[in-house]
Amino acid sequence: MTDAGDDQPAGLVEHRGNVMVITINRPEARNAINGAVSVAVGDALESAQNDPEVRAVVITGAGDKSFCAGADLLAISRRENIYHPDHNEWGFAGYVHHFIDKPTIAAVNGTALCGGTELALASDLVVADERAKFGLPEVKRGLIAAAGGVFRIVNQLPRKVAMEMLLTGEPITASDAYEWGLINQVVKQGAVLDAALALAARVTVNAPLSVRASKRIAYGVDDGVVADEERGWERTMREM
Template sequence: MSIDLTIEDGIATVTINRPDRLNALNQEHYHSLSAAWIEVRDNANIRAAIVTGAGSKSFCAGADLKEFIPNPPGAGEMWLTQTDQLLNRGLEVWKPIIAAVNGWCLGGGMTLLFATDIRIAASHARFGLPEIKRGIIAGNGGTQRTLMNLPYPLAMELLLTGDDVDAETASRWGIINKVVAPDELMPAALEYAHRIARNAPLALQASKELALRSRDVDLATGLRIEQMFNRFLMSTQDASEGARAFTASRPPKFIGN
């Protein structure tokens, strides 16, 4: 029972592997998940990543409250803000990340989902933020990212009722991109990953970073940063290769430089 990381053809797959607890995360799992995301961030051979859960019942049920509530962290840990950073809590990973939701997506599983870029769900998946029913709040970005992903009344419905919704509702609300049959989930996620990974890796990361930072800057500043990023990218070997490949009507061979 662990966080498993595999890499094949430039695609990393991060699997939350604790199916007996619906892939709920204890402190050890959070530590391992942080390490996996750092590897995705820093490994130049990785072009894109998929995150999923082991088994067929659950993507991630969030924090294992049976372990966390009786044993809360010490007060001093409140200020250890760089410890075990996560995709949905502080860690900046600009490579594209695809969620393959294979069942329950609850609590911290939802906030993890909200920190991904493309989201595919099996038809039996369900989504919710039930923390309010347990006397706590949706942490690790739950109260922050929900309103970034949903219109206000829908976000507040999830946050304040704690109820879950099915995959078709999640699709209609815009939480996920596509609903597929369970046996089509990973093939669909891999198809997205390979389609994305064929593009220039520096341009992919720049596009993601600019899009996310646009939420925090005014339009004039965002346009200026975009211009500077593009000037930088035009000087790269990948940009030259992209032009050559287009002229020769052949697929480009990008190297991330």
């Protein structure tokens, strides 16, 4: 799917062996998420789940400045739907509430704020460019991190660190994110996709059914739903 008035696809999908690479392709908008991106990413993720040849997914952003700047505020101001029109349940970017049992790796090629951090939080593994920053600045705008950010970050960081991020809205660097266990690797500028693919190769060399079963058990998945997170989603919706 392309952006309105633009012949460039909002999302790019390629296969590197048994790894699907999804690229958010809106560098001119800092890879902000609109409806076209949500369709491209959500459909690609579903395709990966159903394709026996795909053993892992890497998601990244186009360009070298921004992984994802969050929601497209211009699209929202125009009252456009920024979710997948047929799968609202998949959530922001067609990704954050769209569980697949194949490993997902975020290759964070630049700044990841708001929804960009929430995409990383929704991924199983994260590799980040040394220049990357992570943050949930929604409170500075009278909003909350409603794409899973509030309840996921307190589970993935020490609580005091997570609460400081949530309550101040201030970002952290890639090196801090690594030190506190939010991400798996920090790599030099321009090397993030190759590093993510190398990490994927270390995963996909293993028995695929064992990998998928391990992920389902680790997340506590019942019928494709991460049961422990459902209450967090419900609380988030009540506060919006």
